[in-house]
Amino acid sequence: MRVIAxxxxxxxxxxxxxxxxxxxxxxxxxxxxxxxxxxxxxxxxRLSHEDAEDIVQTTFWRAxxxxxxxxxxxxxxxxxxxxxxxxxxIDSLRGKTALELPAELLSGExxxxx
Numbered sequence: 001m002r003v004i005a006x007x008x009x010x011x012x013x014x015x016x017x018x019x020x021x022x023x024x025x026x027x028x029x030x031x032x033x034x035x036x037x038x039x040x041x042x043x044x045x046r047l048s049h050e051d052a053e054d055i056v057q058t059t060f061w062r063a064x065x066x067x068x069x070x071x072x073x074x075x076x077x078x079x080x081x082x083x084x085x086x087x088x089x090i091d092s093l094r095g096k097t098a099l100e101l102p103a104e105l106l107s108g109e110x111x112x113x114x
Contacts, residue, residue: 012077020067030081031060038085045089055092059085 012030019026035056042052062084070080 012081013072016063016067016070016077016080017072019064020070020072024064027060027064030063034059034081034085041085042089042092045093047089047092051092055085055088058088062088 015026015030019030038056038059039052042055043049047055059081063081066084070076076083
């Protein structure tokens, strides 16, 4: 069982490394793999259905937004994603407005980095 967990962890690390290199399609693999468990974690912590859905969405938005800080030496893979999710749940339980998405995401517009 431990070997399987190590293989899984390395797989997530490699996916995050690809995301860091600009391959956003990796989210199409990560989202189905983690959305349900992140949602269940938020609900287990007594967040509403809507708040739990917001936690899931914001977790992946933050992962994309902060992928530059992902440390390829230290790695972490799944732990890195879970830390984002757990911190959002904690912030939500504390009543912070951590789940607010950037205005450009809410309006459907994308900001031009150039």
